Amino acid sequence: MTMKTYPITGVASQAPRPRRNINDFAQDPLQWNLFLQALINLQSQGEDAHSPLGYYQVAGVHGTPYIPWMEKADADDRAGDYCTHGTALFLTWHRPYLLLFEQRIVEEALTIARNFSDKYRAEYEEAALNIRIPYWDWATDSDVPQSIRFAETDITLPEVGSDAPPVTRKGVPNPMYSYKFKTSIRRQRDFSIVGVQEMVAWEETKRCPDEKGISHPEIVDRQLRIPTVNPTAGSSFRDPIYKLLTLVGSYGAFGNTGWQTGRPGPNNISLEHYHNIIHTFTGTNYIEENSKEGHMSEVGVSAFDPIFWLHHCNVDRLYAIWQAIHYEAPFEDQATDYTRMPLTKAIDDAETTLRPFYKDECYDVPWTSSMVQKSSAATGPTVFDYNYHYPELPVDLSGPGKQKEMASHVLRRVHQLYGPPTDESLVDTPKVPNALLPPSRIVRDGMFRREWLIFLRVRKYLIPGNFIIFFFLGEPGDDPRQWLLSENHVGAVNTFKSSTDICGNCAGQEAADQLFSGGVDITNALYNKLANIGLTLDDQDEIEEWLAKNLKWRILKQNDKTELTSHEIQENPDNLFIGVKSFVLLYPTSRLPIDGGEFLSAPKIINEKIHFGATEPHKNRGGLGAQDPY
Secondary structure, eight states, X not given: OOOOOOBOOOOOOSXXXXXXXXXXXXXXXXXXXXXXXHHHHHHTSOOSTTOTTSHHHHHHTTSTTOOOSSSOOOTTOOTTTTOOTTSTTHHHHHHHHHHHHHHHHHHHHXXXXXXXXXXXXXXXXXXXXHOOOOBOOTTTOOSOXXXXXXXXXXXXXXOTXXXXXXXXXXXXXXXXXXOBOSOHHHHHHHHGGXXXXXXXXXXXXXSSOXXXXXXXXXHHHHHTSOTTTOSSSSOSSHHHHHHHHHHOOOHHHHHOOBXXXXXXXXXXXXXXXXXXXXXXXXXXXXXXXXXXXXXXXXXXXXXXXXXXXXXXXXXXXXXXXXHHHTTTOOOOOEEOTTOSSSTTOOEEOTTSEEEEEESSTTSSXXXXXXXXXXXXXXXXXXXXXXXXXXXXXXXXXXXXXXXHHHHHHHHHHHHHHHOOOOSTTOBSSOSSOGGGSOOHHHHHHOEEEEEEEEEEEEETTSSSSOEEEEEEESOOOSOGGGTTTOTTEEEEEEOOOOOTTTOHHHHHHHHTTOEEEEEEEOXXXXXXXXXXXXXXXXXXXXXXXXXXXXXXXXXXXXTTOOBOOHHHHXXXXXXXXXXXXXXXXXXXXXXXOTTXXXXXXXXXXEXXXXXXXXXXXXXXXXXXXXXXXX
């Protein structure tokens, strides 16, 4: 019998339907209740390879059980070579993966709707066809959404075949709170290789579990807030996401954490960096004593936690927004280190197969990045090709020849959602030489601010497991459990990788000694700190001297939550470089709108500098010096 796969083409519908913010989606009684029941049905299916379209096997494409998904394995295949983290395929691979999950949800929802009586069937079938995965916009509100915080929920749906009013079932296990595993034997086999023994015993996925394995969404909330920026509500990611979307025009710099020299402005801090932060601090409890790792912190098991799909839907949304703004940006090839099939291919390019995804059941039309990041023509975001879109991307602006109009609309929406700041940190005229200023009319109508960023380059496989670099403006304290909550904490950078024993991509990156790029935007935190000592963001020399005394960092090993010592860092002088840069940024105003020709053509980044004096005194801990080959 000829082997066939599952075609991934997007939900079949007459027009693209919106993926909505989960807070809005949960207010739609028909779609939300159908979505919950469809997810329950999907999660109830078998976990072995005989149920490849059940929740367990679909989640397993992202890692464990590290077996081929609906395709034949080549003799020289590497286990886990579907992993694309830290590569040019990171963003493009996850788009068909989300479509796979979305199609399965809609298929289950349609099955449910078709069992209703004639009175309800048509209405619920239409609702089912309109369902799309919701997203968690952690860039505007990083608290765990209310609808997925609790182990139980209510579901209101008609009874099968009955014309009676819909019935509310109370206290139903919430399928968005956790996934409940079915057999301990399968967990023992599939999860023991991940290296977190508690996960073998746990019967459901966990978020920030304590020592007893109880999930704590309120700890997720606290860990994703930065005390010096945003201690109580909202999101600490709003301002840096604004800069990422509007300033970073290169696909490679925007998309993944691979190091590239000479990146200007905020280009060291990619979307994958923020993706990693959300994974790590949603999964593992770093605050309480003897707490455990949660599933979202481990690449190989993260997709089993239902919040994974909300998180990655938001990553895809931010990518689609970026595509609309930078619609002429091409896909950028990247060396593969021979980590994926075919092993003879030395680069990931736009035609590299996004295994194991195909558009047809006969394996004739594999997914490639050219179907996601269309670099041959200015086409804008490709989400419309697969029958979905986001609220920021209106369908009526998706046609040919409307790229500029779409970009203009999306820029205005980004301006409304994520920035710019409205406090007194903005100035009318920056302290830079007149020769560097834009034309006088731009200076007259715009606003400016000197931005301050920490940037780093580190060996991704500095140690076998994952690690987190915490940054502080002031003393961090000796207890790692207090670092996230410290009043001096300003941000973190973390790796998100699997064991090289089970992940071919990770093994190849380790063999190639891959360098990892990241950073922290400290502008708002620094502004708040400087206000107490009478300095402004433009006082460069004084700030450099202040940072030399007050900028601190500590490195935490994720698996045992112990600190990485200076000696371990110094074993190789190229293990870690941490630097500080600043630049003046032009901000739009009502007189100089973000989508206007004058603003778009004006230089946005002015007078960029690297402040070696801030980090050179700390060379023994990886501080960047003027002579270092960073």
